[in-house]
Amino acid sequence: MKRVVVGLSGGVDSSVAAYLLQEQGYEVIGLFMKNWHDDSVTISNECPWLEDSNDALLVAEKLGIPFQTVDLSEQYKERIVDYMFNEYEKGRTPNPDVLCNREIKFDVFMKIALSLGADYVATGHYCRKGILEKDGEEVYQLLAGVDGNKDQSYFLCQLSQEQLAKSLFPIGELTKPQVREIAARMELVTAEKKDSQGLCFIGKVRLPEFLQQQLQPKEGLIFEVDADSPVYHQEQPTFASQEEELAYLSKNIAYTPELGKVVGKHQGAHYFTIGQRKGLNVGGTKEPLFIIATDVTSNTIYTGQGNNHPGLFKKALFIQQPEVHWIREDLKLKAGEKMEVMARIRYRQPLQKATLFQFEDGMYVLFEEPQSAITEGQFVSWHIGEELVGSGVIS
Structure with missing residues (x-):
């Protein structure tokens, strides 16, 4: 027994x-x-x-x-x-x-x-x-x-x-x-x-x-960025390598107050997360406001109207090398290798078609369709068929 x-x-x-x-x-x-x-x-x-x-x-x-x-x-x-x-x-x-x-x-x-x-x-x-x-x-x-x-x-x-x-x-x-x-x-x-x-x-x-209990409240401003803001219509640069292109696609937009208008106040950017809609206490907008970015250094929150706001979507994410984890170590990618998988960035999200690209300093996950609210600190998991083969912390 x-x-x-x-x-x-x-x-x-x-x-x-x-x-x-x-x-x-x-x-x-x-x-x-x-x-x-x-x-x-x-x-x-x-x-x-x-x-x-x-x-x-x-x-x-x-x-x-x-x-x-x-x-x-x-x-x-x-x-x-x-x-x-x-x-x-x-x-x-x-x-x-x-x-x-x-x-x-x-x-x-x-x-x-x-x-x-x-x-x-x-x-x-x-x-x-x-x-x-x-x-x-x-x-x-x-x-x-x-x-x-x-x-x-x-x-x-x-x-x-x-x-x-x-x-x-x-x-x-x-x-x-x-x-x-x-x-x-x-x-x-x-x-x-x-x-x-x-x-x-x-x-x-x-x-x-x-x-x-640990993180003190501190008042900051909430900005709303228009969906038609020029920041979403910039011309894509030409890339010298695939790694450069993936880095570009996974990079966060650097928002500044000039890009939006003040719509309210909050008690600390560190209490909020990308894609969050509740708890902002800002009314009077046609569609609900979603958080598209937080900046804990300047204690600022950036929001956009509606769940289709361009600020919510990205096609790629990056995982730093120490945070790349393979359950199936025998399938681990070497630098320069890639693999087609199904992936998800949160629990209960339907699996999404994606490709893993392994480089020296970490791994990129490139999705076929842009993903909403890719959130730093959360886990992305990748699957082959019904098997979960690995995961990593989104950086």
């Missing part, structure tokens, strides 16, 4: 994952991760950790498996929260869920599980693991979940071969309704429980208040 530690989160997905593993003959242990203590910034009653750990305990009791809580709040603060503050301060928008999987669930948590003699760690993610044989070695694949509506492989885009080797995803072959059905049949307390929203494990957080 192989031993599996399941990260029981108090939700229906991990509950059913534990049950399925038990059915498959594994020795199952349930572990609840406590990652957050500060209730002052969570919106009350929205998935407080106490209720979740209680539900996780009830599920473990029902299944008759050992259960304990591990407190990882120190590592979480260090690796996720501090990183987030850092990124926001630089004017980037981090993705805590992707990081949480790489740094906490499949690293700190996995090490605890292995120290308990576990052979594997299992989670309730909607994705699948494949195994290939290549040159006599086993190669692990991260595959999309069968439920296209719930596929969560994107959140695991930073995992390594070592982490995948020790991971199991028991519900990846199921759809959400099937998972709920199993939970109801087993009379698990989580069967009807709503999916949790918000930061990985913190629950629903009021982001501006959360950020204000």
